[in-house]
Amino acid sequence: MNITADTIWSAVRTVREKAPVVHSITNYVVMNSTANALLALGASPVMAHAEEEMEEMVGIASALVINIGTLSPAWVRAMFRAAEAARKRRIPIVLDPVGAGATSYRTRTARELIKAVPPDIIRGNASEIMALLDSNAKTKGVDSSASSDAAVDLGRALHAECGAAVCISGETDYTIGRTGGIRGRNGHIMMTRVTGLGCTASALCGAFAAVTPDPAVAAAEAMAVMGIAGEIAVSGSAGPGSLQVYFLDALYRLSAEDIERLLKLEVEE
Amino acid sequence: MNITADTIWSAVRTVREKAPVVHSITNYVVMNSTANALLALGASPVMAHAEEEMEEMVGIASALVINIGTLSPAWVRAMFRAAEAARKRRIPIVLDPVGAGATSYRTRTARELIKAVPPDIIRGNASEIMALLDSNAKTKGVDSSASSDAAVDLGRALHAECGAAVCISGETDYTIGRTGGIRGRNGHIMMTRVTGLGCTASALCGAFAAVTPDPAVAAAEAMAVMGIAGEIAVSGSAGPGSLQVYFLDALYRLSAEDIERLLKLEVEE
């Protein structure tokens, strides 16, 4: 996979120029902050969840992001309708399985979404990704690999199961796609003290997937940009309050030099 | 219409003294930020959407703001009930037709709300306002005027159709009422990179409508105060993150001198 500081910067510039519409069906907690992150990056967020308008709203979008952070039956129905409409229009779909594994309602919903309309990108933490694997794949995933990194195995197993680019975020962000894996090491521990930055990463995956053909590359671009903007923000912050403010400023001001200077990325073919 | 830096400042002071209760039925994305803007201005926000309590909640409010940014059937029913209760109590109603034109569900809901209970103020961008006009009025609106400014025509056509003061926001904010139009030129392009500042403008329309008898003047007051606070905020900002923080600070600290110095307004009788 071809991903370097140059290609990431090129993707950022394309987002800023094209301002792709990213339709998000996301949780109540992060609607405001993810919309602001998309705007700061240069994309155009749209939030809508009524079944009555799913097809039309997807119809004006360049990517769909589904985040199951605060579910209820009507929202789940809208997610399925939106995913089907997005698949018909061949726009990329990102799934953030927030809390999969924590409750069976979330695990089941995420699995059924994946089965009904396989997304292009799935982004979650290790325990969420683990919860999406059927037990067979879980065993195979863990057994079939010599890698010492459990996240790598998980990503490979889920990718094998559903075909999506799988991005497992953590201290190292690991993205696996059709032609290999990408390890990103940007970001800062204080980012875990701001609610919804994982959800923001998924929203940015939508923006980059709208302008980058390979979903795995798009996900890695999003994680790199998140992490770099986060590092810049932390360096001026006195805590998580100012971090989230400066994070939006950093996204908005992100430059080729920032990416060049701070990017920590390894591609494994 | 009588609107000057002095009368705007007088309206701000009245809001601060009376702290009018502004009942908002608004979208999930902006609930927090619009409540904070109302508080920073000096008003008292109330957010409630359950049909079970609409009449009572409207009963303690001095203005009602309806924003269709994230609809669903139960919320639409509550909007109608609230609007009817507000009309009975003769408190001003502001409608923000977010996304009208983008989906037929939104267009239809906004039109039906206007038909059932004509609001006192409608505030939206040009394409949202355009979507509210029936095709007949659209043609008449555009044809019947020698004005070179399409927004003016739109505002006049919608005002003629429903009687509401119509505020079309953009680089120039144009408000049309019974006795003429007001052009406001405050604001800054970076404000479009913060989610929900249009919705905030509509919320502030509610606060000013609670203390200003002429709806068109109230809307123009809200737009001027938004724009001026925004300009002050931008001047200290490093991006949209700090902009939204300083915007609330600027609203809270807004002075007669700020308005006098920065106001850009033209009244057309």
Add this chain to the structure above:
Amino acid sequence: MNITADTIWSAVRTVREKAPVVHSITNYVVMNSTANALLALGASPVMAHAEEEMEEMVGIASALVINIGTLSPAWVRAMFRAAEAARKRRIPIVLDPVGAGATSYRTRTARELIKAVPPDIIRGNASEIMALLDSNAKTKGVDSSASSDAAVDLGRALHAECGAAVCISGETDYTIGRTGGIRGRNGHIMMTRVTGLGCTASALCGAFAAVTPDPAVAAAEAMAVMGIAGEIAVSGSAGPGSLQVYFLDALYRLSAEDIERLLKLEVEE
């Protein structure tokens, strides 16, 4: 009751070490800001409202916070289910009766919740607490006491009625429990210009109740920490926008010295 700067600091440290999961069913306006406050303090917020997952979500929580700020029937049902599950697991329950007294739907819901599953802590302002008392208790509450402080009487009356620690917030925060009362005088008037800081106080009550056996002490810890972080934040703020940013920073950085230096607390046995 044993509550001093030392014990409050010890509770803060325990929250930071144990990162208790606080399950909140709260209103749309404050979901983001209360989640961020819990994270800044060191707790682990979870937000979920689907009936389908209430038992499981409560099953991983160390405290449950129910806030009735934006009700609807499905949410009310989830609140009852969550409260029952929390009672079975014997984890503390905090109730924030936002707007009780403003509409009968809120008053009724709060009263029914208290009757069905008496919470460990009820935190509200004086008029909300007043609305929860039946008229008999109201009379007794007010008449049976020589205290000149109406809030004390209210707190005693509601505590007698349902057994919960009752925290009435205002310029003075008064908490009454089984063995007496605690008066806290931290905080700043500008905090009333930020939406949802009352809701944030209730969320922090959940975090402290997860690590402090006596609910009244937990509530007083939360109010003290809120007020102290607020005072620190105000001192650097230019208005309510920067206040809410610095408030999160202050919570995150709160030290034993801050508490020692700023705490204003009186215990009445």
